[in-house]
Amino acid sequence: MPTRRQLLVGWALLGVALWNALFEMMVVRGVKDYLLAAELSAAGRGPRMAIGDVMDPAIRHGAWVATVWTALVWIAAGLTVHYASSHPRLEPGVGSGTTRGDAER
Secondary structure (H helix, E strand, O other): OOOHHHHHHHHHHHHHHHHHHHHHHHHHHHHHHHHHHHHHHHOOOOOOOOHHHHHHHHHHHHHHHHHHHHHHHHHHHHHHHHHHHHOOOOOOOOOOOOOOHHHHO
């Protein structure tokens, strides 16, 4: 059975991976938005845009989204690990009240 510390380290690593995945997803969306704006500009159907005008808000938004979701996962994981490690588990025949079947004999 993993210890409380091992569980928290595992959840921390999972949170880091989640943050990176969400941030990358938001940045890729920003890149696609910029490429679309550049193509529309090249076709004469839109204004010229600097890459910073599109990517700076995308990076800021990606950092916020990734941070909020990772924080929610870490809070839920911390509460779960705390609750699970601070409450005794019921073992068969221990603390369950009455015994069943042939256990009384």
